[in-house]
Amino acid sequence: MLTVLAIYISFILLLVFVLLFGPSPRFRNGIIGKLHVFITDTIWTYLGRAMTKVMGEGSLTKCAGCWSYLSEQRNPSLQILYMFFITGSIGTFMACGYDLLDATDLAPIHKQFVIPAMIAFTYACFFIASAIGPGEVNAQNVRRALDVYPYDHLLFDPKTCGTCKIQKPARSKHCSLCNMCVARSDHHCGWINQCVGHKNHRYFMLFLYSAVQVCWYGTFLIYKIFCSRMYDSPMYKFLLHTGRWEQLGLMKDYHIFIYQMQTDKSLGALGVFASLAGLVVFIFLFYNIYLIATGVTTNESFKWEDIGEMIYRKELVEVIETDAAGKQIGPKRYEQRDRRHPSHPRYVGPSVQEQPSPKQALSSRQIIEVEKVIGKMREIDNIYDQGVVANIRSIVFPPNLDKPIAKPSSIASKVAKSTSSKNRKNK
Numbered sequence: 422m423l424t425v426l427a428i429y430i431s432f433i434l435l436l437v438f439v440l441l442f443g444p445s446p447r448f449r450n451g452i453i454g455k456l457h458v459f460i461t462d463t464i465w466t467y468l469g470r471a472m473t474k475v476m477g478e479g480s481l482t483k484c485a486g487c488w489s490y491l492s493e494q495r496n497p498s499l500q501i502l503y504m505f506f507i508t509g510s511i512g513t514f515m516a517c518g519y520d521l522l523d524a525t526d527l528a529p530i531h532k533q534f535v536i537p538a539m540i541a542f543t544y545a546c547f548f549i550a551s552a553i554g555p556g557e558v559n560a561q562n563v564r565r566a567l568d569v570y571p572y573d574h575l576l577f578d579p580k581t582c583g584t585c586k587i588q589k590p591a592r593s594k595h596c597s598l599c600n601m602c603v604a605r606s607d608h609h610c611g612w613i614n615q616c617v618g619h620k621n622h623r624y625f626m627l628f629l630y631s632a633v634q635v636c637w638y639g640t641f642l643i644y645k646i647f648c649s650r651m652y653d654s655p656m657y658k659f660l661l662h663t664g665r666w667e668q669l670g671l672m673k674d675y676h677i678f679i680y681q682m683q684t685d686k687s688l689g690a691l692g693v694f695a696s697l698a699g700l701v702v703f704i705f706l707f708y709n710i711y712l713i714a715t716g717v718t719t720n721e722s723f724k725w726e727d728i729g730e731m732i733y734r735k736e737l738v739e740v741i742e743t744d745a746a747g748k749q750i751g752p753k754r755y756e757q758r759d760r761r762h763p764s765h766p767r768y769v770g771p772s773v774q775e776q777p778s779p780k781q782a783l784s785s786r787q788i789i790e791v792e793k794v795i796g797k798m799r800e801i802d803n804i805y806d807q808g809v810v811a812n813i814r815s816i817v818f819p820p821n822l823d824k825p826i827a828k829p830s831s832i833a834s835k836v837a838k839s840t841s842s843k844n845r846k847n848k
Contacts, residue, residue, distance in 0.1 A: 546631035555618030566590040636699030643692035716806030
């Protein structure tokens with residue numbers, strides 16, 4: 422039983438890891454990336470061919486249309502599935518285990534207050550996360566959004582959204598499912614049927630926390646019920662009467678606990694499901710907390726992995742424009758250049774670290790481009806990382822994008838300070 426459970430847990434964790442990190446540049450060319458392609462593409466291609474032979478082309482077209490609606494259009498299917506899991510699990514516990522709590526050593530406050538409050542909190546977090554939008558960037562607030570989230574000219578450069586026809590602020594992304602440009606877009610979450618962004622990121626984190634809390638609290642209650650019942654079971658009395666109880670050694674409690682799980686199949690299955698579901702959501706919650714603490718969104722995390730790959734290949738170049746006096750003109754920018762082959766027109770030998778571009782130096786405007794090949798990730802400053810406390814504060818208390826511009830944002834101030842520091846260094 423324990424071996425089967427360990428294998429099942431390992432399989433679930435591996436599946437979640439492959440689905441979450443398979444597209445990452447770090448894993449996409451390895452076995453994790455190949456498994457992700459197999460699970461998300463290859464297996465469905467072969468299944469479609471098999472269904473064509475069995476069901477015919479017409480039936481497959483209808484199935485494809487249904488799948489397209491579920492996977493490529495905004496729909497409440499995962500919300501309904503979540504409500505089914507939560508309501509079904511709570512209903513199963515109330516029917517099979519609620520009355521058994523009286524025989525445990527838990528205080529009465531659990532039945533009188535904690536359980537009702539936990540259930541209400543779980544539903545409330547889900548409804549709030551689903552109801553509050555991510556924060557749309559539109560013509561009315563785009564200037565404010567541009568001030569709050571300035572461009573770093575590495576991950577984000579000025580560009581216009583081809584759908585909304587407005588300038589896209591840094592950290593924003595147009596979501597084809599939500600049909601809007603989302604401010605500080607993190608990702609599109611099907612469980613709440615909308616994007617996670619500037620306005621609702623805090624409620625999404627609360628939603629994840631509530632899911633972990635209700636799963637593991639339910640697991641704890643079921644564990645306490647089993648502990649209170651296993652020494653009253655016929656198996657325990659049989660082993661004790663026949664003298665075999667002490668022969669089981671250190672594993673005797675484990676064996677009687679497993680027997681109790683097999684006897685109360687509904688509660689046992691619910692306990693296993695709740696513990697595994699809580700573990701999966703906890704891993705995702707912990708990962709999101711890490712991203713928030715480091716000032717990175719889920720969308721940006723993949724961009725940073727691409728940047729890391731470019732740095733490893735010595736393809737990322739920092740370009741700073743200065744005048745003849747060495748004063749920086751405008752913000753620094755980054756360019757990707759393949760410098761690995763001498764035949765490349767922009768090849769730079771490994772000994773060259775920083776040099777002015779002669780062509781620019783001789784121009785009539787006397788603009789000098791100082792180029793530097795980035796060798797390590799720490800040479801790049803993530804302007805959106807304001808420190809752990811400030812990063813968390815920006816999620817819990819996001820700036821109002823609908824207010825008029827009063828003063829430069831902390832990120833914009835950081836960009837200006839960085840530019841000023843660079844000018845002093847050049848002098």
